Amino acid sequence: MNTDLDTINRKILNELVANARIPVSELARKVGLSKTPVALRIKQMEDMGLITGYRANLSPLKLGLTHITYMQIRLDDTRQKALEKFNAEIRKIPEVEECYMIAGGFDYLVKIRSRDMSEFRRIMAEKISALPHIGSTSSFVAMEAVIEQDFSPS
Structure with missing residues (x-):
């Protein structure tokens, strides 16, 4: 897989950016594939360094960092x-x-x-x-x- 992203990989990435904790089954439903190919695509994008990790986004404002x-x-x-x-x-x-x-x-x-x-x-x-x-x-x-x-x- 090269870094030219197809439509499905772009959809997967957009969903993961919006909610990194989305279950693979729900992600698969949203992109129109079954769980196994979606999990494989995610693993491939992680292996190639396109996905570098998952994290919680904190609100600087709620933490008082204004x-x-x-x-x-x-x-x-x-x-x-x-x-x-x-x-x-x-x-x-x-x-x-x-x-x-x-x-x-x-x-x-x-x-x-x-x-x-x-x-x-x-x-x-x-x-x-x-x-x-x-x-x-x-x-x-x-x-x-x-x-x-x-x-x-x-």
């Missing part, structure tokens, strides 16, 4: 060893929800979720500022989530 800050980070050293060290250390900060290496006027774009500005300030002072090779940062506080969604293959 403050989102996007941060541009510019490093003072962008040689490979410096990048690897920075990457390893930022992965250890649980409040960092996303981190991308960027081609452009700065090196990394980071999404940090916290309870409020005071907590963000603590994260910035104690964790972000302590990261290796930090040259400069710029922070941008999100006022409202206009679109916030999980990936779906449809």
